[in-house]
Amino acid sequence: MTGPDRPTPTTVVFDLGNVLIGWDQTGPLADRMSADEWHSFAEAADFSTLNTAADSGVSITDIVARAAEADPRHGEIVAGYYENFDKSLTGPIDGMAEIVADLKSAGVRLLGLSNWSAETIHHAPVVAPAISELEDIVVSGKVGLVKPDPAIFELTRDRFDLDPARTVFVDDLPANVEAAQRLGFIGHVFSGAASLRGDLSERGLLAQ
Helix, strand or coil, rough: CCCCCCCCCCCCECCEEECCCCEEECCCCCCCHHHHHHHHHHHCCHHHHHHHHHHHCCCHHHHHHHHHHHCHHHHCCCCHHHHHHHHHEEEEEECHHHHHHHHHCCCCCCEECCCCCCHHHHHHHHHHHHHHHHCCEEEEHHHHHCCCCCCHHHHHHHHHHHHHHHHHEEECHHHHHHHHCCCCCCEEEECCCCHHHHHHCCCCCCCC
16 A cells, blocks of 8 residues: 555565576586585585675685685585586576566566676576566676675665665565665565565555
């Protein structure tokens, strides 16, 4: 519902991974490692930290070198992951291309804000073409900031001259949504297209 205290938003900012496009880190090396083997490796190599570093702008060459410092085998596996990164992308999230199309038809401004390496982001719109429908995307690896750092939300706000009170931010991670909300954005923790469509409809962005 909208009203004097809840004006109709004008803009939606989408996270990409697991909102518009599926991501499964076991995919790139699935032909040589089972999912369990990958997760064991990821824990041993602290892959989440390496992945965040790539998202923050560290080059893939440096990420591989960091992994190899701990264990040469880790370096080989991380190199293989990035060489086959496109296989981590599992396709469009069901129902989201339709939401993007409907919002665009309704004249809603559409943007992206994603934690993603600058060196691999080019794969995303190939796998999920709806991403190409966004006006622009702030990519963490290009700006050297990662969610939930408030600075990346401030950069997005200022770059696109956004009014946070009229901007819906959609992300699958509650910590990122909470960070946006602290800066006045309208937050939606993504759990699926149906729930998002219902929320956007209630806010007057889509027809019921």
